[in-house]
Amino acid sequence: MLVEDLYEKHNKELERFARSMASNEKEAEDLLQDTFLKALTHLHSLSRLTDYQQRAWLFKVLRNLRYDRFRKQRFEVPIREQDEPESEQDGYSVVEMEELLQILPSDLRDVVYKRYWLGLTSKQIAGPLGLSDATIRYRLQTAIRLLRNKINK
Known part of the structure; x- marks a missing residue:
């Protein structure tokens, strides 16, 4: 058959x-x-x-x-604007933002890069990694929180 x-x-x-x-x-x-x-x-x-x-x-x-x-x-919860990093408004150049990303663990850095530099959705990121959309969104929130803590210090 x-x-x-x-x-x-x-x-x-x-x-x-x-x-x-x-x-x-x-x-x-x-x-x-x-x-x-x-x-x-x-x-x-x-x-x-x-x-x-x-x-x-x-x-x-x-x-x-x-x-x-x-x-x-x-x-599915759409990512809100306040969750997205604001590089130009904060006065950080792309190079400075890339340096800040280096403090993140590699799995978080990869997700942030794919979301904000490549413009992929959480579903598009999750597929090849074998993860759920919710896991990707959680990792994005964690990464953003870590970056904000580093910037505010």
Whole structure:
């Protein structure tokens, strides 16, 4: 059994279901893609199921992916402006800010660099590191607190 076979059999129905559950077209496409990606990793067990059971499995996976995304969105907290370092207003040059960053542990320094220099979101930073968005936001808050303490001394 190949994932292409599953796609051909169930794509249209799953696409309609994804659109009905998702808040926008892009999310529906992402849900559909993630569903078939999960199917790809479970091909061995799916090959033992009947067509009806495969269809039910795919629908359940898609539904659970949507629920997981919804739960994560409920706990996402946008970074407030006062949490962001103010380099120009504080009179620090980029070089001075880079020197200040050297006092941070490497894991915090990396997160701050990716967030404020590269402009990545907490979700984009968390993915490759295998961490949750909340962990990244916590590390950013910790780093900012450490930097403020150092600057205020």
